[in-house]
Amino acid sequence: MPQPVWQKSSFSSGGEGNCIELAAATPPRIHLRESDRPDEIATASPRALALLLHTVKGNSLSH
Template identity: 45%
Template sequence: MPERDWQRSSFCAGGGNNCVEVAASGADGVAIRESESPDAVLVTSRLALRALVLGVKTGSARA
């Protein structure tokens, strides 16, 4: 797995293992993981992540 500069969410309580972390991945990609399972990494585009976040904020994201 490539070395990445992981950033934790500002909602991470006390820096424990219950955090969402993100890192740049390639030219237009974003890697996402949960600190509890650091080997399970999801990679997506910035555009797709932006659409997901906006959908969650507006309540239009569907599971």
């Protein structure tokens, strides 16, 4: 199985190790991890990730 290609969030706080990284997984899934804990990986669907981001940003979940 190929290794995921990780991309840091554009909102990450520089080189302090406080970075959220995403990688594409077997469709339709997305891997998430914190850069200072690279072995702890969560996997979500694109919709679940979108709902999480809307919640974190304080937006309504109703569409």
